[in-house]
Amino acid sequence: MPDSNIKLFSFQKFYPIEIVKAKKQYVWDSSGKKYVDFNTGNGIGFLGHGNPFVLGKIKEALSTIYILPPSFKSPIKEEALESLARIAPKNLDSLALLNTGSEAVELALKLLYKYKGKDKKVVYFTNSFHGRTLGALSITSSNPAYNKDFPLLNNTLILPYNDVYALDNASFENVAGVIIEVIQGEGGVIPAKEEFLKTLYEKCQANDAPLIIDEIQTGFGRTGKLWAFMHYNVKPDILLAGKSIGGGVPVSVVFAREEISSKLEAHEHGSTFGFNPIAAAGVAGAIEAYFKLDVESKVQRKSEYLINKIQEAIRDVSHASVRGKGLMIGISQHAQINFIFSCLIKKGVIISRAARNTVRLLPSFLITKRDIEVFTKGIKECWEEANGERVTEENSVRISSNTLNVWYGAKSS
Numbered sequence: 001m002p003d004s005n006i007k008l009f010s011f012q013k014f015y016p017i018e019i020v021k022a023k024k025q026y027v028w029d030s031s032g033k034k035y036v037d038f039n040t041g042n043g044i045g046f047l048g049h050g051n052p053f054v055l056g057k058i059k060e061a062l063s064t065i066y067i068l069p070p071s072f073k074s075p076i077k078e079e080a081l082e083s084l085a086r087i088a089p090k091n092l093d094s095l096a097l098l099n100t101g102s103e104a105v106e107l108a109l110k111l112l113y114k115y116k117g118k119d120k121k122v123v124y125f126t127n128s129f130h131g132r133t134l135g136a137l138s139i140t141s142s143n144p145a146y147n148k149d150f151p152l153l154n155n156t157l158i159l160p161y162n163d164v165y166a167l168d169n170a171s172f173e174n175v176a177g178v179i180i181e182v183i184q185g186e187g188g189v190i191p192a193k194e195e196f197l198k199t200l201y202e203k204c205q206a207n208d209a210p211l212i213i214d215e216i217q218t219g220f221g222r223t224g225k226l227w228a229f230m231h232y233n234v235k236p237d238i239l240l241a242g243k244s245i246g247g248g249v250p251v252s253v254v255f256a257r258e259e260i261s262s263k264l265e266a267h268e269h270g271s272t273f274g275f276n277p278i279a280a281a282g283v284a285g286a287i288e289a290y291f292k293l294d295v296e297s298k299v300q301r302k303s304e305y306l307i308n309k310i311q312e313a314i315r316d317v318s319h320a321s322v323r324g325k326g327l328m329i330g331i332s333q334h335a336q337i338n339f340i341f342s343c344l345i346k347k348g349v350i351i352s353r354a355a356r357n358t359v360r361l362l363p364s365f366l367i368t369k370r371d372i373e374v375f376t377k378g379i380k381e382c383w384e385e386a387n388g389e390r391v392t393e394e395n396s397v398r399i400s401s402n403t404l405n406v407w408y409g410a411k412s413s
Contacts, residue, residue: 047247223324
């Protein structure tokens with residue numbers, strides 16, 4: 001940051017390196033060092049940095065019109081809508097484009113309350129993360145630090161994730177709807193059990209309680225299918241997408257049944273930047289890339305290789321395990337997670353973390369076998385160093401545990 005009197009709010013922290021260039025699955029710092037990016041902007045860069053399909057559409061928009069409120073049509077908006085029709089679940093026939101995942105969650109909550117009544121409860125689950133705005137925080141439980149000091153919605157009901165017995169015994173008589181991640185990201189990359197999600201779906205159907213599936217992180221091919229719910233025999237009434245669906249542009253999408261979305265009147269929601277031409281261009285380019293580059297099949301192949309190599313790397317590490325789907329992988333262990341993070345940066349690998357002790361991988365579908373081997377070799381060496389108690393001020397990048405808490409919302413190990 002420049003040397004001046006102006007300072008960022010204290011919640012904003014930085015990695016200990018300055019990134020000056022990015023291409024495909026790599027980034028470079030100000031010293032010229034190259035890193036394999038297994039974080040990709042917390043999952044945004046799934047299609048890679050500088051994707052040519054996305055860049056082409058954005059350049060076209062910049063050269064024609066890029067400032068236009070949502071109330072006006074334009075050719076790029078029409079193209080984006082046609083593209084979104086290709087990926088929308090068949091039972092969802094309306095959509096809204098917004099800016100962020102949290103904003104999508106807020107709109108989804110409004111839809112539930114308009115459809116079923118504001119006095120009914122929204123069901124959410126332990127270990128969940130749906131955003132940091134007040135409504136989204138009201139249905140987030142992955143870390144008490146996120147919401148302990150703020151007023152929250154009180155018409156909510158929390159149930160234990162993956163607990164079929166508790167779900168069976170919960171009353172849905174006064175429920176407006178349910179929101180769930182089929183793979184909990186911030187909570188530790190935890191997939192829903194098939195029986196649990198099936199039971200939830202049937203209970204929602206029986207009680208006319210719309211099911212919101214939050215795929216802001218899992219969607220758009222990340223798990224090896226277009227949508228993660230496709231791994232299960234369920235259908236959402238409302239689907240939330242974001243992150244990678246814009247190819248790097250800030251955008252989110254709410255897909256819904258028209259029966260539900262039509263309850264919201266014109267004055268009850270809006271967004272200054274929602275569906276702006278640059279966002280529309282990013283979406284159109286990303287969806288074109290998704291199909292032309294055969295992303296799904298590549299994710300499936302690379303995921304299998306990545307998981308196998310991780311399992312080899314952690315074979316001799318006590319209490320270590322790997323979970324997830326596609327290129328959304330969590331590796332949990334009891335080593336010093338802050339050290340693992342900083343150690344991997346020194347070895348040229350950028351990761352993120354989730355929950356208290358989980359390395360979270362959200363790489364681009366472009367990663368190669370060589371990239372995977374760089375990561376697995378690096379994490380094995382870092383674990384050996386951490387477990388050998390050779391963690392010192394001298395051999396560790398200086399990242400305070402408080403900084404990591406701000407980034408990833410988890411207490412340090």
